[in-house]
Amino acid sequence: MNPPPSAEPAPLGLAPEGTVHVHHEHHEIGFIRKYIFSTDHKVIGMQFMFTGLIFLVLGGLLAMAIRWQLAFPWQEMPVIGRLLFPETGRVVSPEYYTMLFTMHGTVMIFFVIIPLLTGAFGNFLIPLMIGAPDMAFPKLNMMGYWAMLPAIFFLMLGFGAEGGGPAAGWTAYPPLSTITSAAPGSASAQTYWLLALTWVGVSSMMGAVNYVTTIAKMRAPGMTLYRMPLSIWGLGVAAILQLFALPVLTAAGFMQLFDRVLHTGFFTPTNLVVNNVGVDYAVANPETATAAGGHPLLWQHLFWFYSHPAVYIMVVPAMGFASDIIAVHARKPIFGYKPMVYSIAGIAGLGFIVWGHHMFTSGMNPTVGMVFMVSTIMIALPSAIKVFNWLGTLWGARIRFTTPMLYALAFVSMFIIGGLSGIWMAATPVDVYIHDTYIVVAHFHYVVFAGSVFAILAAIYHWFPKMFGRMMNETLGKIHFFGTFIFTNGVFYMMHQLGIAGLMRRTADPYSYEIYAHLQPLNEAISYCAFALFAWQIFFVINFFHSLFWGRRVGRNPWQATTLEWQAPSPPGHGNFDHQLEVHRGPYEYSGPEVEEDYLPQTRKL
Amino acid sequence: MSDAIATYDPAVDAPRAHHPVYDYDSGPPVERGKFAIWLFLATEVMFFTGLIGAYVILRSGTAAWPNPENRLAVFLTAINTFVLIISSWTMVRALFAAQRGDRGGILMWLGLTIFFGSAFVSVQVYEYFELVKHGSLPNVDIFWSTFYIMTGFHGSHVVVGVIWLVCAWFKALRGGYSERNYLGIELAGLYWHFVDLVWVLLFTIVYLF
Ligand code: HEM
Ligand SMILES: [Cu+2]
Numbered sequence: 001m002n003p004p005p006s007a008e009p010a011p012l013g014l015a016p017e018g019t020v021h022v023h024h025e026h027h028e029i030g031f032i033r034k035y036i037f038s039t040d041h042k043v044i045g046m047q048f049m050f051t052g053l054i055f056l057v058l059g060g061l062l063a064m065a066i067r068w069q070l071a072f073p074w075q076e077m078p079v080i081g082r083l084l085f086p087e088t089g090r091v092v093s094p095e096y097y098t099m100l101f102t103m104h105g106t107v108m109i110f111f112v113i114i115p116l117l118t119g120a121f122g123n124f125l126i127p128l129m130i131g132a133p134d135m136a137f138p139k140l141n142m143m144g145y146w147a148m149l150p151a152i153f154f155l156m157l158g159f160g161a162e163g164g165g166p167a168a169g170w171t172a173y174p175p176l177s178t179i180t181s182a183a184p185g186s187a188s189a190q191t192y193w194l195l196a197l198t199w200v201g202v203s204s205m206m207g208a209v210n211y212v213t214t215i216a217k218m219r220a221p222g223m224t225l226y227r228m229p230l231s232i233w234g235l236g237v238a239a240i241l242q243l244f245a246l247p248v249l250t251a252a253g254f255m256q257l258f259d260r261v262l263h264t265g266f267f268t269p270t271n272l273v274v275n276n277v278g279v280d281y282a283v284a285n286p287e288t289a290t291a292a293g294g295h296p297l298l299w300q301h302l303f304w305f306y307s308h309p310a311v312y313i314m315v316v317p318a319m320g321f322a323s324d325i326i327a328v329h330a331r332k333p334i335f336g337y338k339p340m341v342y343s344i345a346g347i348a349g350l351g352f353i354v355w356g357h358h359m360f361t362s363g364m365n366p367t368v369g370m371v372f373m374v375s376t377i378m379i380a381l382p383s384a385i386k387v388f389n390w391l392g393t394l395w396g397a398r399i400r401f402t403t404p405m406l407y408a409l410a411f412v413s414m415f416i417i418g419g420l421s422g423i424w425m426a427a428t429p430v431d432v433y434i435h436d437t438y439i440v441v442a443h444f445h446y447v448v449f450a451g452s453v454f455a456i457l458a459a460i461y462h463w464f465p466k467m468f469g470r471m472m473n474e475t476l477g478k479i480h481f482f483g484t485f486i487f488t489n490g491v492f493y494m495m496h497q498l499g500i501a502g503l504m505r506r507t508a509d510p511y512s513y514e515i516y517a518h519l520q521p522l523n524e525a526i527s528y529c530a531f532a533l534f535a536w537q538i539f540f541v542i543n544f545f546h547s548l549f550w551g552r553r554v555g556r557n558p559w560q561a562t563t564l565e566w567q568a569p570s571p572p573g574h575g576n577f578d579h580q581l582e583v584h585r586g587p588y589e590y591s592g593p594e595v596e597e598d599y600l601p602q603t604r605k606l
Numbered sequence: 607m608s609d610a611i612a613t614y615d616p617a618v619d620a621p622r623a624h625h626p627v628y629d630y631d632s633g634p635p636v637e638r639g640k641f642a643i644w645l646f647l648a649t650e651v652m653f654f655t656g657l658i659g660a661y662v663i664l665r666s667g668t669a670a671w672p673n674p675e676n677r678l679a680v681f682l683t684a685i686n687t688f689v690l691i692i693s694s695w696t697m698v699r700a701l702f703a704a705q706r707g708d709r710g711g712i713l714m715w716l717g718l719t720i721f722f723g724s725a726f727v728s729v730q731v732y733e734y735f736e737l738v739k740h741g742s743l744p745n746v747d748i749f750w751s752t753f754y755i756m757t758g759f760h761g762s763h764v765v766v767g768v769i770w771l772v773c774a775w776f777k778a779l780r781g782g783y784s785e786r787n788y789l790g791i792e793l794a795g796l797y798w799h800f801v802d803l804v805w806v807l808l809f810t811i812v813y814l815f
Contacts, residue, residue, distance in 0.1 A: 133628050136638050205649055213642045217633035247649045251656030255755065264744045264751035266660060281746055293668050293748035298660055555619035569621040578622040580630060 039138035040574060041123045046467070047145050048119030049460075051152075052112050056453075059107040060534050065092065066100050071520075071527035073509045095184050097508035098167035102185070103159065105170030106193065109314070110200045111155065113448065115148065116456050117317040118204065118242070122211055122235045124467065128565035128572065129229050131220025131581040136213040144206035151199035154192045161189035168193075169506060171303060174267035174296045178259040179274045194257045201250045208239040208246075215239075220564065222583030226341070227602065229563050229587040230334065233341050234320025237348045238313045245313075245352070249306035252299060265291030267299045300362055304355035312351040314448060315415075316344055318455030319386060322408045324587075325462050326393055328561045329405035331598050333588035335392030336385075343382035350379050360431045369428050376426035383419050387412065398591075402559075403477030407458030410485050411451055418446030421496070436506070439499025445492045457484075457540070464544075465558045469570040470551030473543050480539040487536060490529030494522060562601045563587050643793045647800050650763075654804050657759060658811065661752045672749050677742070679733055680813050686729045687809045690764075693722035694802045697795045704778075704788035712778040712791065716771055719798070723768045730761050756808055763801045770794050 038044060068077055069092045081090030092100070123141065127134055135141045158166050167185025168177035176182050177190050215236045219228070228236075255266040265281075270292040272279050281289040327334050334340060356364060356372030390412045399405065421443040425431050434440065464472045503510055503519055510516040557566040564583070568576050581603050589600035600606075633641065665671050674680065696718040703711025744754040774794050777783065783791060 133626065137642065209642050209645045209649075212645055213638055217631055217638050217641060218628075219632035221630050221632075223632065243645055243649050244652055247653035248656040251653050251660070254759070255657075255660060258744065258751070258755055262744045262754070264755065265748050266664065266751060266755075286745075289745055291745045291747050291751045294664060294751070295667060298663055301663075302656060302660065553614050555614040569619060573621045575626050577626050579626045580628050 037142065039134075039142045041127050041135045041138070041141060042467070042572065044141050044145050045120050045122075045124030048115050048123060048148075049121075051148060052116035052120055055107055055111040055115075059104055059112055060537070062100050062104040062107065064531065064534055066097070066104060067527040067530040068092070069097050069100075069508060070510075071524040073511060073520075092508070093164075094508040095164050095167060098169075098183075098506070099165035099185055099189075101506055102166050102169050102193075103155075106166075106197075107155070108448070109170060109310070110197060111148075111152070113314050113452050113456070114200070114204065114310075117314065117452065118207055118211070118235065118238060119145070119148075121231075121317065121321065121456075121459055121463070122207065122239070124463065125231055125565065126211055126214055126235060127218070128466070128568060128576060129232050129563055130215060130218060130223055131564045131577065131583065132214060132218035133575045133577070135210050136218060137210050140206050141210050144203050144210065147199055147203035147206065151196045151203065154196035154199065158189045158192035158196060161187070161192055163187045163189050166190050166193035171307070172256065172299075173303075174256065174259065174299050175269075175272060175274065177299075178256055178267050179272070179279055179290070180260055181277070181279075182274050191257065191260055194253050194260075198250060198253055198257075201246050201253070204242050204246055208242040211235060211239040212243065220581045220583050223564075223602075224583075226338065227583055227586045229320070230323035230337075230340055230344070231317065231320035233344050234317040234323075237344050238316045241309045241313050241316070241348050241351065245306045245309035248302055249310075252302035252306070255302075256299065259290070259294075263288065263290045265294040267296050268292055268294045269296060297359075297362060297364065300359050301355070304358045305352075308355040308358065309348075309351045311444075311447070312347055314452045316348060318411065318452045319344065319415075321455045321459045321462075322411045323390070323393075324563065325404050325408040325458050326390060326412075327588045327590060328462070328559050329400045329402055329408070330394055330397035331400070331590045332393055332397045333586075333590055333592075334389065335395075336389040337586065337588065339385050340389055343385040346382035347379060350375060350382070354379060354426075357426050357431070360428050361435045366428075373426055373428045377423055380419070380423045383415075387416055387419075402461075403472070403474060403481055404458045404462035406478070406481045406485075407454050407461065410481070411454045411458060414446050414450030414454060414488075417493075418443055418451055421446065434499055436504050437499040438495040438503050438505055441505050442492050442495035442499060445495070450488050450492065454484075454488075460544075462559070463565075464547065464551075465554045466565055466568070466570050466572070468548055468551070469553060470547050471554055471558065472547040472551060476539050476543040476546075480536065480543065483536040483539070484533065487529045487533035491526055491533060494526050494529075498522060498526075557601075560597070560599050562589050562599050564602055567601065567603055637789055639789055639793055640796075643796055647796065650800060650804075654759075654807075657756050658807070661756060661811070664748055664752060668748060672747075674813050674815070677749065678753075678813055679736070682729065682733070683809060683813055686726055687805060689722050689729075690726045690802050690805055693719045693726070694799050696722065697798050701788065701791050701795050704783050704791045705785065707783075707785035709778060709781060709783070712783060713775065716775045716778060716791075720768055720771045720775060723764055723771065723798075727761060727764050727768065730757065753812060756812060760801070760804055760808055763804070767794070767798050767801050770797065 034040075035043060038047075065077070074091050076090040077084070077092065085091070085093065085096060123135070126132075163184030163186070165185060166172075166189040167183060168190060172190070172193070176186060178186075180187050180190075215228075215232060255264070258264040259266055259268060268279065268290045270280065272290075272292065278284055279290045280292045282292070284290070323334055323340060354372055354376040356368060357376040360369050360372075394409075421439065425434060425439065425443060461472055461477055464470070498519055501516070501519055503516055511520050554570055556568065556570055558570075559566070564577075564581055565572075567581060569578075582605070583602045584605050585600065585602055587602055589602075591598045592600055594600060594606060595604075696715050700712055700715035700719060703709075703715055742750055744751050771794055774790055777790065
């Protein structure tokens, strides 16, 4: 499976292993300072990357357990069933199932995608692409990573807490999430969940302040805003979104926390009865009673005010990476650079006024629903501009079908599917029927998994040589890509059919309803694809670690790219560049007439 | 692939052995620290917007909102508000002193700011004690829920501000500021004014209306 590096053809004409000795310019700093308590943006980026990838495995395992239950409800889970739930006779219990999807969503969004996009690549790419030696505040940057540790700690406490872990969904709707007696998972586990999220928020906040300051203040001479690569636009806009949206979630999270521990009543309606017991101050024991007069809907508004922008936080940087990667490997300038920038900004701006599309069936005023419907459908405009510009870039290009390019192309095509289902769901009458069905699950996995995660994989394959000075193996990469692509669609495409049939999400045993019983075979097929998808990632793991140590050694610019990061040594040392770079042109000068080669670096003076 | 890409060539690809100097600033003409603190304050604005927004929604959805005069020590808090406003003024004086490089002035004005800030917190803690003694706990009704969360988060911001100012005071004592280097005091001041501003807002909507 894994031939020694020297045995394969050298498609890119790279130097074989071991021909050069890298001269290190570092002053000697100890291992701990260099790799653990590092203030270097590149090392912090790696820390985020490895943390994110480990959590990707955890989140994936949770998904496998979900798929097991949906394919083979109430059957003994082989091998690990005995370890995980001896007390239920090795089968997933309904409470455990609820925990599974809650934690799957939480881990994937808050511990994988956001840390990988903004934490790992935001850190690694921003200073390198704008020609800066480091972030504006290296210590703050380090603290941003270390704030993830309490988050991880509380997340793990949640797994082990009484009641089997948080179980209110990643959206944590009250009163299930606020009344501690509502369900087993609503006990202390939910409190840990809230604390974990708060710490993730602290980490993101520190990162976002740093990224925006760095992009504003530390661009190299000549690097005007409209000469910045689209990755930087994406990361910068995502950071601004975080600055303005995340604090609202933090405030809402504290309200929920207080509802739980101080029994305030922000989200508790008057006269609420839970498990046949009134919880109101008027009727219950004053010590543990809850204030009444709140609104469960208030949480939904506050939560989605953050979480809809958050879905764009998860896609806007991915769009930037895809743009950069497509330009490099298509050897063409990005078609319509400025419209690309404006549409990123447009998506971000509109993203603040569409949150209600998650609440069409919540009992919200229907007129308000109309407004949210219109604003949501408007997002199609900037999204379509981006898609057409990617297609325009590819039009007539001499495409190099490298692994990163394949992933970037897959990102574009999968984003189209996810975007289309999004617009379709945004029509209120449609959503009333399909809300909380597998259509929604299909939609957001097309945009988040086949979109953001594919873009992250593209970015790893593309920037790996810059990070570690070595190429990833192309053959293994292509094997990884084709399997991942096929199985991803195998899993998520068929979910549209489940949704049309009405199958609701977040149900441990849908087949106990007669009308859904016939969907079990389709679910079984999906689960086989899901298991294959998970197993297939072994090719990535092998490739990643093999290349890390034995990959082909490369120079500064193996892809013949134009942007600044490729002017630095691979991997860049402390301080990144040899000297202060000067920028003379935009980021996408490919196949132009001015020079003999088909690329003209941003730094080259003509 | 015909587009052969440069092989690793130590002459070009190896890192150079000297340290690059970066002395270029691309951004708006404010210091990095000040730029960042404005961003941070933007997040704080959004945080309190979340709390105040929730308050407005909850209050407008409640048929008979209690009259704050019957529940809160409005007059005492009005005096306390005045104390906090005074502390903003002393903070400005501290910055002026710093800009003149007047160490004694910094110590005095910062000290006064710390004093007024601590006085504000003390009065609020006293108010909390009195309320708790009379059974006005956050779980009694939505009025108290919103009261405690808003004043509580504001109070904790004041505490953070006081700690920050105390650190600045000790730095000033060691002669850490000069005519050209007073950014630390300016940043603490921006935060302090923000916290005061939020209080004026909170006092108005929670105590007066
Ligand atoms: C073309 C733009 C998009 C539109 C019009 C759109 C529209 C929608 C609508 C209407 C829903 C609510 C469905 C329901 O619950 O009934 C939804 C859910 C969702 N969308 Fe999108 N979407 C778009 C893009 C994205 C992107 C780019 C992402 C993430 C990267 C995303 C992530 C999600 C998630 C996670 C949910 C489900 C949340 C939940 O209930 O758990 N969407 N989308
Ligand atoms: Cu949304």
